[in-house]
Structure formats: structure tokens, C-alpha cells
Amino acid sequence: MKGKLLNALGLLVGIAVGVGLLYVLISTSREPKRRRPPDLRPLAEVITVSEQKYKAIIEGFGTIRPSGTLKVVSEVGGMIIEQGKDVAEGSLLEKGSLLFRIDNSSIVAEIEQLEAQIAAIDAQIAEIGVQSESDRNLLEVEKKVFEVIKRDYERSLSLFKKKLISEQALQATEARKNEQLLSLEKRRAAISANAHKLAVLKANRRAAVATGKVKKILLTKTVLRTPYKCRVLNVDAWLYQAVQPGTVLATIYPVDSPTEVSVPIESRHLSALFDFDKLERGRPPWKQVKLKADVFWQIFGKEQKLSGYLSRIGAQRDPNIRTMNAIIELPGPMERAMRQSSRGLLPGTFVRVAIHGRRYENVMVIPERALVTDHSIFVVKDGKLKEVRIEPLLILKTDVILPMTLSLPSGSKVVLTEVAGAFEGTMVRILEKKAKTR
Structure with missing residues (x-):
């Protein structure tokens, strides 16, 4: 009887221990994880855009050149x-x-020849002058002689009419008068010829003197x-x-004049340099706003920097690549030496240029890869894609500058990457990226 009780007691104890172990195992066991159903929404990378200021910087490349060169020409x-x-x-x-x-030996010889020619002309002028003076004196004498002969002829004519002298005597008196008149005309012709010769000689002398002056000028050249x-x-x-x-x-x-670099820029980027709405028309914008420009180049493996300013915009646009030349003026060699600034900026140096343009206020900046078309982007609103029409103020490299609008307010989440098979209203997951500020 006692053995049966012990067996029963042992059985009860074993059952109790088994129940206890089972309770411990059940209480300490982990509940199996439930598998979440897969999220089939496409993933969209987005940035949150906000209102900001944007400083436009136009970059390009060019070659250093002197602002002015002089060709030494013989x-x-x-x-x-x-x-x-x-x-x-x-x-x-x-x-x-x-x-x-x-x-200069040939020029010196020509000058000496001209001087000799002028001396010869002067001698001829003097000789003709003496001859002309003599002819004028003789002309006065011949005029007086002619007057005497003329009066004699008139008296003879009067006597002939009164039949006091013969016709032969009258003809002799008339012949003397005509002979004297012819001599008088010859004297006048000689004086006129000498005057003409004198005028020609003086003209030749002036020409020779002028040629001599030219030769002397050439001698200095x-x-x-x-x-x-x-x-x-x-x-x-x-x-x-x-x-x-x-x-x-x-x-x-x-060396004391500025140097220049010509940088090709796209015509559409002119609005990134100047706010034309605030500038006076009819006056060059670079005369109204002075824009800083930084120039970078390498020397001995180190980058050098020098600041200048936008001097002017070229007057002609390249018809092939549709660019205009922005001319940057930099301090010349002497000024750089006095400043002890960067070295190695010789004509022909290839440089990178950054022109600091206008500052945009109250705009948003998105990457160019966010554009769906030239005038539309996707935003995420309430977990869904929404296509928004845009009118960019400027596209500069990879930056698209947009104005603030009701359809694209500050805080909008703009989709950066193309979402395959997506359309307006598509539910998407988002992956937030950090927005760029400038």
C-alpha cells in the first residue's frame, strides 16, 4: 500500500514538473514575426525647395592678350x-x-640731290629776274620811242593830206612806227615768257622743297x-x-596698360549678368554696373587667381555657336608687380574665368535633371505625383532658377529622378535629398 502511494506521489510530481516546464517554455518563447506585405509603390528621389537668393556665376575659358598691341612697321x-x-x-x-x-644712305643722297636741284633753280630764278628787270626797263624806253615815232607819223599824215610831203615820205614814217610797235610787242612777249618761266621755276622749287621735307621726315623713320x-x-x-x-x-x-581675356558666353546668359529691367536703355549695361570677374590659371602646379572686371561685351555674335565674347579687363604687368600679386599671366596663357553676375531674389533652385520637359516638373503632394508647369528664369549649367508661384510654393517636394511608368496621380515612396543653396 505504501509503495503504491509513493508511485502515485512520484507520478504527480513528474506531471507537475512537466506542466511547470511547459509553462516556462510557453511564457519565454517569442511570438513569430509577421512578414510585412511588399510595398509596390515606385521610389522617387525628391528635394524640398525653399525660397532663397541666388548669385549667378558665368564660367568660361579664354586666352590672355594685351589690351592693345602696336605693330612696328617700316x-x-x-x-x-x-x-x-x-x-x-x-x-x-x-x-x-x-x-x-x-x-639711310639712299635717302641722304636723294636729299643732297634735291638741295642741289633747289640751288640750280634759285640760280635760274635770279637770272630770269635780272633779265625781266632789264626787259621792263627797255620796255619803258621803247614805249617813249614809240610815242615819239607815233607823233611823227601823225604829223607826216597831216602834211600828206595837205600835200606838203610825198606818199613815199609818209610810208617811211609809217614803217618806222610799225617797226617800233613790233619791237614793243616782242619786248612784252619776252617779259610774259620770262614771267611764265619764273612761275614754273618757283613751282618746281616748291615741289623740290616739299619733297625734301618728306625725305627728311623719312630720314627720321x-x-x-x-x-x-x-x-x-x-x-x-x-x-x-x-x-x-x-x-x-x-x-x-x-606694360603699364591692362591685359584682357575674351570669354565666349551664350546670349541667353546675358540676363544672368544684368537685370535689364533696372538699367537705362541706350547706355551699355557694363557702364552702369561693374561686374567682378575672377581669373584662374596654373603655374608650377599651383592655381593662381587674379580679379578683374567685365569691361565690355563684343558687338558681334558667332553665327555658328551662337555665343558672344565677354571681355574681362585685368591689371597690367606693372600694376600686378606693384601689388605683388599672382605671377605667370603672360599673353597666350589659357585661363578659367568666373564672372559674378546679378543676384536673384525670392527664387527657387532645382537641378536640371528634375525637368520632365523644358516647362514641366513632377512634385509629390500627399504621396502622389503631380505635374507642374514652370517658366524658368534662367538655366545655368545644372541649375534651374524658378520664380515663386502658387502652383510651386516654398516647401514643395520636387522629383529629381525619372520614375519608370509613372504619371500624374501615381502613388510613390520618397527618398529625401538635400537641396542645393547658393
Whole structure:
């Protein structure tokens, strides 16, 4: 009996232990995870746009050039017999330095020949002057003689009419009168001829004197010197070369004048430089607003920077690429040296230019990749796609500048990437990206 009780008690204890273990296992076991159903909505990358200010910067590339160059041109022909010792490409020359000396012997000979010619003309003028004076004196004498003969003839004619003298005597008196009249006319003709010769000689003398002055001027042109402190851009002639008038010998540029760089810009970007609504018409905008421009270049592996300003816009547009040239003016070599600014900015240096244009107020900026068409974008509103019409103020590189509108208020979520198969009203998931500010 006692053994049965012990067996029953052991059975109850075993059952109790089993129940306890089962309770512990049930209470400590984790509830199996429920699998969430897949989200079939397409994913859209978006940015939240907000009202901001935008500084337009137009970038481009160009080559440094002097703002003004001077071609040294020979005005006389001849052989170059001397060249300045420092005349070479890149040389720095002081004002008045010798560039070239051209052989002047032929010009000197021509001047001497003209001087001899003028002396001969002067001698002829003097001789004719003496002859003319003598002829005028003789003319006065012959006039008096003629008057005497004329009165004698008139008296003879009166006597002939009274039949006091013969016809032969009258004819002799008339012959003397006509002979004296002919002599008088010859004297007058000689005086007139001498006057004509004198006029021709004086004209020839004036021509010779004028030619001599020209030759003397040309004589000064045989020595070419620098008109100002300059650098030699290139040399196109050499010693003992025979040159003709109009031959380009060298090209120089002043070191105390500014340098320039011409940067092609698109015509549509002019509105990014100037707010034309606020500018006076009929007056160049760069005369009303001075725009800063930064120029960058490399020297010895280091980037250099120099600031200038927009000097002007070219007057002609390239018909092929539809660009205009923005001319940036920079400090010249002398000014840069005085400032101890960046070095290595020589003519021909390839540079990158950043022109600081106008500042837009109360605008929004989105990436160009957000455009669905040139005039529409997608925004996400209440988890759905919505197509919005836009009118960009400016598209600059990858930035699209938009005005604030009721259809696109500040805080709108603009879709950046193309959503495959999406259309207006499509439910989408969003992946927020950081908006760009400038």
C-alpha cells in the first residue's frame, strides 16, 4: 500500500514538473514575426525647395592678350643695319630704346640731290629776274620811242593830206612806227615768257622743297624706337634683312596698360549678368554696373587667381555657336608687380574665368535633371505625383532658377529622378535629398 502511494506521489510530481516546464517554455518563447506585405509603390528621389537668393556665376575659358598691341612697321625701304641688343621675344624695353636702324644712305643722297636741284633753280630764278628787270626797263624806253615815232607819223599824215610831203615820205614814217610797235610787242612777249618761266621755276622749287621735307621726315623713320615702356610680343625681322615700306618688323605692347581675356558666353546668359529691367536703355549695361570677374590659371602646379572686371561685351555674335565674347579687363604687368600679386599671366596663357553676375531674389533652385520637359516638373503632394508647369528664369549649367508661384510654393517636394511608368496621380515612396543653396 505504501509503495503504491509513493508511485502515485512520484507520478504527480513528474506531471507537475512537466506542466511547470511547459509553462516556462510557453511564457519565454517569442511570438513569430509577421512578414510585412511588399510595398509596390515606385521610389522617387525628391528635394524640398525653399525660397532663397541666388548669385549667378558665368564660367568660361579664354586666352590672355594685351589690351592693345602696336605693330612696328617700316615706313621706308632699305636694309636693317642695326638691331637693338635687347630686342627679342619677351624682352622688357624702356621708353626710347632702339628697335631697328635702317640704312639711310639712299635717302641722304636723294636729299643732297634735291638741295642741289633747289640751288640750280634759285640760280635760274635770279637770272630770269635780272633779265625781266632789264626787259621792263627797255620796255619803258621803247614805249617813249614809240610815242615819239607815233607823233611823227601823225604829223607826216597831216602834211600828206595837205600835200606838203610825198606818199613815199609818209610810208617811211609809217614803217618806222610799225617797226617800233613790233619791237614793243616782242619786248612784252619776252617779259610774259620770262614771267611764265619764273612761275614754273618757283613751282618746281616748291615741289623740290616739299619733297625734301618728306625725305627728311623719312630720314627720321630709319631709326625706330619704343614709344613707351613695353614688352616685345614677337620679332618678325632680323639684322641685314632688306625690307620694304609697310613691312612688319615686330609687335610690342605697353606694360603699364591692362591685359584682357575674351570669354565666349551664350546670349541667353546675358540676363544672368544684368537685370535689364533696372538699367537705362541706350547706355551699355557694363557702364552702369561693374561686374567682378575672377581669373584662374596654373603655374608650377599651383592655381593662381587674379580679379578683374567685365569691361565690355563684343558687338558681334558667332553665327555658328551662337555665343558672344565677354571681355574681362585685368591689371597690367606693372600694376600686378606693384601689388605683388599672382605671377605667370603672360599673353597666350589659357585661363578659367568666373564672372559674378546679378543676384536673384525670392527664387527657387532645382537641378536640371528634375525637368520632365523644358516647362514641366513632377512634385509629390500627399504621396502622389503631380505635374507642374514652370517658366524658368534662367538655366545655368545644372541649375534651374524658378520664380515663386502658387502652383510651386516654398516647401514643395520636387522629383529629381525619372520614375519608370509613372504619371500624374501615381502613388510613390520618397527618398529625401538635400537641396542645393547658393
